[in-house]
Amino acid sequence: MNLREYFASHGAEDNYQAARREALNRWNEQVRYCCACGGELPLADVEGAEAQRVCGSCGKVHFPRIEPCVIVRIQREGKILLARHVQRNTDIYACIAGFVEAGESAEHALQREIREEIGIEVKNIRYFGSQSWPFPDQLMLAFVADYAGGEIRIQKEELQEVGWFAPDDLPAHPRPGSISYELIHAYE
Ligand SMILES: [Zn+2]
Incomplete structure (x- = not known):
């Protein structure tokens, strides 16, 4: 296993x-x-x-190196935003995620990643939970946020496709055992 x-x-x-x-x-x-x-x-x-x-x-x-990463479920009118990547796990849709950079708070990193990768703004950022993800050394910090404005513009080097999905109509996504899965399945 x-x-x-x-x-x-x-x-x-x-x-x-x-x-x-x-x-x-x-x-x-x-x-x-x-x-x-x-x-x-x-x-x-x-x-x-x-x-x-x-x-x-x-x-x-x-001390062992631990790299904080943020991952976020973005909600809009009962749907959530999921993205398919260019480089990794290209067959599944996942939440927007990225590394926290030097000097950033988790919230700052989250807003920057969302702006860079899909060009939209979010509001009402709230903490969801965290998970140690030692592949090799990440601490995943998960958040939920609501869509606040802007049109989706995909960063083509990172993402190939982005969409809004309803809870009963999810595409292939990360399997159980990851906070990514928990985030996708914890609709409010
Ligand atoms: Zn020494």
Whole structure:
């Protein structure tokens, strides 16, 4: 069973443990040296309580990298906006999502991504929930927002198609086990 299937069939505490192990194992594999002095880092204790590694040469304390991402369900008159991407998962429709950039709040990142990718404005942004997504190191921050104005203009390098869909007429979309799925199925 892969981790995505595991997430779909387990509860919050099991998923936390699994996501943590996955993240720490990847960290051990991918980060070998101290970024301050180049010294070799000890391996993190994957089963331990502390997710940190202390450089034996300079003493710098390292923590696993976590990259915040925003994902948003945009609603308009009982329908939600879903998009089909150009590069990844090209056979399914998903919510608009993207990385939080340096200096941004989650809300700022969300509004910027929506403007860049589809050219519209949203209002009433509210928090929905979050999920650790260690593929490799994302923390997905999910929000709901209402359409506020503007005409859809697709960023063609990112998206190939965007549409408004009713709850009973959804296209192929992410499977259970992701917050993306939860967002799509939690109509207000
Ligand atoms: Zn060091």
